[in-house]
Each structure stands twice: as C-alpha cells, then as structure tokens.
Amino acid sequence: MKKNFLTTLKIPLFYYIESYGCQMNISDTEIIISILSKNGFLLTNNLKKAHIILLNTCAIRKKAEISIKNRLDHLRYLKSKNQKIPLFGILGCLSTSIEYSNLIDFSIGPNSYRKIPDIIRLVMMNDEKKINHILLSENKNETYENISPSPYKKKITTFLSITRGCDNMCTFCIVPFTRGRERSSNPYSIIKECENLYEKGYKEVTLLGQNVDSYLWFGGGFKKQIKINKNNEKIIDFSKLLDLIASKLPFMRIRFSTSNPHDMSDRVIEVISKHSNICKHIHLPVQSGSNKILKLMNRKYTREKYISLIQKIRSIIPECSISHDMITGFCHEEEEDHLETISLMNEVKYDYGYMFSYSPRPRTYAYKKLKDNVPEHVKKRRLKEIIDLQRIHSIFRIKKYLGTIQEVLIEGESKKNNQDWYGRNTQNFVVVFPKKLSKIGESVFVRIIDYTSATLIGKLE
Ligand code: SAH
Ligand code: F3S
Numbered sequence: 001m002k003k004n005f006l007t008t009l010k011i012p013l014f015y016y017i018e019s020y021g022c023q024m025n026i027s028d029t030e031i032i033i034s035i036l037s038k039n040g041f042l043l044t045n046n047l048k049k050a051h052i053i054l055l056n057t058c059a060i061r062k063k064a065e066i067s068i069k070n071r072l073d074h075l076r077y078l079k080s081k082n083q084k085i086p087l088f089g090i091l092g093c094l095s096t097s098i099e100y101s102n103l104i105d106f107s108i109g110p111n112s113y114r115k116i117p118d119i120i121r122l123v124m125m126n127d128e129k130k131i132n133h134i135l136l137s138e139n140k141n142e143t144y145e146n147i148s149p150s151p152y153k154k155k156i157t158t159f160l161s162i163t164r165g166c167d168n169m170c171t172f173c174i175v176p177f178t179r180g181r182e183r184s185s186n187p188y189s190i191i192k193e194c195e196n197l198y199e200k201g202y203k204e205v206t207l208l209g210q211n212v213d214s215y216l217w218f219g220g221g222f223k224k225q226i227k228i229n230k231n232n233e234k235i236i237d238f239s240k241l242l243d244l245i246a247s248k249l250p251f252m253r254i255r256f257s258t259s260n261p262h263d264m265s266d267r268v269i270e271v272i273s274k275h276s277n278i279c280k281h282i283h284l285p286v287q288s289g290s291n292k293i294l295k296l297m298n299r300k301y302t303r304e305k306y307i308s309l310i311q312k313i314r315s316i317i318p319e320c321s322i323s324h325d326m327i328t329g330f331c332h333e334e335e336e337d338h339l340e341t342i343s344l345m346n347e348v349k350y351d352y353g354y355m356f357s358y359s360p361r362p363r364t365y366a367y368k369k370l371k372d373n374v375p376e377h378v379k380k381r382r383l384k385e386i387i388d389l390q391r392i393h394s395i396f397r398i399k400k401y402l403g404t405i406q407e408v409l410i411e412g413e414s415k416k417n418n419q420d421w422y423g424r425n426t427q428n429f430v431v432v433f434p435k436k437l438s439k440i441g442e443s444v445f446v447r448i449i450d451y452t453s454a455t456l457i458g459k460l461e
Pocket of ligand 1: 060061172173174175209210211258259260285287325326327356357358359360361
C-alpha cells in the first residue's frame with residue numbers, strides 16, 4: 001500500500017462517487033452516501049476537490065467491466081494532472097475481481113458498506129493488517145436495515161432494496177457470486193422506511209431485489225438453511241408485503257423489480273390488481289424462448305409455463321404492461337432456438353425490453369462447464385433481429401394510448417425541451433407534455449396526442 005497525501009490532511013474529507021449498472025447499485029450508492037455523511041465525509045461532484053474517488057461498479061457483462069476499467073484510467077489521468085493523488089476505491093460487484101489492485105487503494109464488496117469509513121481511515125494510516133481483518137469479516141447476512149438511503153439530489157421517485165443476493169444460480173449470471181446468498185429485509189423496517197420516504201416528499205417507491213417475488217420473512221437469515229412452513233401465519237411473503245405497503249400508504253405509487261417468472265405467485269398478481277397505487281407493469285425477464293436454452297440456463301420454467309403466466313397476468317390485469325430481458329447467443333443456441341425466441345416475442349408482443357448478447361462471466365457454471373460456441377457475429381446478428389422486432393412490438397403497444405387520457409406522475413424537466421415535463425404512467429411509459437401551471441410531484445391527467453417507440457407525447461387535460 002502506498003503512502004498518499006491524505007495522511008497529512010485533517011477532516012472534513014470530500015468524496016466523489018460514480019455509480020454503474022442496475023437500479024440496485026443506484027440504491028446502494030444512496031446507502032453509501034448515507035453511511036459516509038453520518039461519518040463526517042462530504043459529498044462533492046467536483047472531481048478536482050475530491051480526496052477520495054469511489055466507483056460503485058457492475059460486473060454483469062464483460063462490456064460493463066471494460067467501461068469501468070477505462071473510466072478508472074481516465075479518472076486517474078485527470079487527477080494526476082491535478083498533482084494530488086487521491087484515494088481510489090472500488091465498490092460493488094467488481095470489487096472482488098478487478099485486476100487493478102496496483103491502481104486502487106481499496107475495494108469493498110456489496111455486503112461491507114458499513115465498513116467504508118473505517119477502511120478509508122485505515123488506508124490513510126496504511127494499516128494493512130487491520131484492513132485485511134475487516135475485509136475478511138464480511139457480513140453475508142447484511143440487509144442495511146435502519147440505514148435510510150440519501151439520494152444525490154432531491155427526487156420524487158426512489159428505490160428501496162427488499163431482498164439482497166440471489167439463490168437462483170442461472171448458469172450465465174455472476175450475481176450470486178458477487179452479491180451472495182439471498183436474504184430478505186425485515187418487513188416492518190421496510191414499511192417504516194416507505195413511510196419515512198413518503199413524509200420526505202417521495203411519491204413513488206420501487207421495491208428492489210434480484211428476485212423480489214421470492215421475498216420471504218421468517219425472522220431473518222438464509223432461506224435454504226431452515227425448513228420453512230409456508231402456512232405459518234407469521235411468515236410474510238412478497239404478496240403480503242406488497243399488500244401491507246399498498247394499504248398503509250394509499251397515496252404512494254409502488255413499483256417493484258425484478259420478477260423471476262419461476263417465483264411469481266397468483267397471489268402477487270391479485271394484490272397488484274386490488275390496489276390502484278401498485279403500478280400496472282411487470283418486468284418479467286425470460287432470457288430465451290427455447291426450452292433447450294432455458295434448461296441450459298437453469299431458469300426453472302418452460303416456455304409454456306412462462307406463456308401461461310403472461311396469460312394469467314393479462315386476464316387478471318388487462319391493462320398491465322410487460323417488459324423483458326433477453327440474451328442472444330447463449331452456449332449451444334442454434335438457429336432454431338433463436339427462431340423460438342422470435343416466435344415467443346411475436347406471441348407475447350412485449351411493451352419493451354432489454355436485450356443483450358451473451359458474455360461469459362468468471363465463476364459461473366456456464367463459464368466453467370459450457371462452451372461459448374456461438375460466433376460473435378452470429379450473436380450480434382441475432383441481437384439486432386430481436387431489437388428490431390421489439391421496436392415493432394413497442395410501437396404496436398404504445399400507439400394504443402393515442403387519444404387516451406393518462407394519469408402521469410411528474411418527475412422532472414424533459415431533457416429535450418425545458419418547457420416540457422416528463423413523467424410516467426402506471427404502465428411505466430414515459431410521457432412528455434408542456435408544463436403549463438403543473439409542478440414536479442403532482443399527478444396530472446394528460447391526453448396523448450403523439451408517440452415515438454418509447455415515449456408518449458401529450459397535453460394537459
Ligand atoms: N435478477 C434479474 C437479473 C439481473 S441481471 C432477473 O432475474 O432477471 C439483468 C439482466 O442482465 C439479466 O436479466 C440478463 O438478461 C442479463 N445478463 C445477466 N448475465 C448476463 C451475461 N453473462 N451475458 C449477457 N447478459 C446477461
Ligand atoms: Fe442472476 Fe438469475 Fe438471480 S439472472 S440475479 S441468478 S435470478
């Protein structure tokens with residue numbers, strides 16, 4: 001560990017933080033900000049002023065890893081011009097794998113954020129022994145209970161993690177290795193935190209988890225270690241939690257993400273339909289339309305089961321929008337598997353989706369045991385085909401809103417025109433419209449007069 005100029009500095013210390021990847025990382029960054037501010041560190045968005053630079057990283061695909069490494073190089077270059085050498089810390093999912101140890105001063109994984117202030121102080125004192133001791137004592141059960149997230153700037157909508165880690169072991173996915181085993185937060189602290197958020201002026205909360213539908217509170221700990229009697233009245237599953245939050249906070253909009261199709265129960269669908277404040281949108285990643293590939297991915301459902309789940313959702317909540325994640329070019333994906341994916345998309349006609357080409361990730365089953373045998377150009381061509389198809393489906397879905405009146409929560413100013421607001425309807429479509437006298441945080445009725453493949457354009461009613 002190198003000596004740095006911080007050893008000569010007194011507090012307050014300024015830190016700069018960037019966040020990459022999923023919504024959960026954004027939410028984690030808000031937890032990190034909360035922990036650091038309570039410990040006297042000051043947030044700055046001026047890189048030149050920062051004594052500590054933190055990158056909250058994502059490891060999900062190779063591309064994410066490369067862009068973070070490039071960013072780290074660039075930040076170091078900018079800082080070196082500025083003479084002072086600050087501390088560089090890598091947080092999040094890349095913390096265990098980044099091969100840049102000579103360029104960073106410390107790395108802290110997703111279960112150890114409470115220790116950041118101590119680690120920074122010890123790094124400043126070059127106390128390697130104590131640092132290693134702290135890092136080795138990772139709390140695998142961490143849910144960050146009683147830490148209220150602090151956002152970078154005042155917002156109307158926010159995220160709240162209700163489960164951490166994942167037990168599903170999809171064969172392509174690095175998350176179970178970077179974030180650990182699945183555990184659920186205490187429902188009473190979740191409800192309290194939602195009440196806090198409402199009192200602070202938030203109008204919408206998105207409950208987050210890698211797999212929110214498998215939320216289960218039975219007193220804490222890991223699910224797989226004990227025998228759970230699901231008929232036990234005291235046990236709270238995701239449907240009960242949603243029901244409790246929606247009833248307690250009738251004026252708060254509630255969203256959730258992500259739902260693994262394998263774990264979504266009928267009760268959850270019924271609770272969504274029962275409460276007008278639970279948004280009518282479900283993100284239901286499918287990953288492939290081929291049963292052969294789903295099996296190789298260890299997704300634990302078949303194409304037929306997935307389609308019947310969608311039919312159930314649409315029969316109980318006809319207005320519900322459905323989005324997806326899809327991977328092209330997974331190991332052994334042949335042309336007929338790809339055509340199965342296309343036929344599934346044609347059958348479901350998703351409202352929108354996130355599509356990726358497969359990239360092998362270290363430590364996963366697929367990385368170790370399956371051949372990454374679809375050539376890069378084939379992966380890319382298949383990806384383009386499904387992106388083009390999704391665009392057609394998105395237009396098919398979005399144009400149905402033309403002429404309708406949508407209730408929209410105003411979230412902020414449109415990036416394209418400062419005379420317009422943007423917000424979202426319950427189906428999670430972005431709606432842009434002239435401001436007139438309306439204000440951020442208000443729910444307003446907007447008549448839809450035009451659309452693009454991803455945005456509704458309207459005017460206030
Ligand atoms: N828990 C979420 C997934 C989180 S990762 C779920 O169950 O859906 C977000 C998305 O990244 C995944 O749904 C998948 O489509 C994609 N993804 C994950 N690992 C990938 C990999 N190795 N290569 C390409 N895409 C991947
Ligand atoms: Fe990853 Fe599958 Fe869990 S995609 S986060 S292992 S549900």
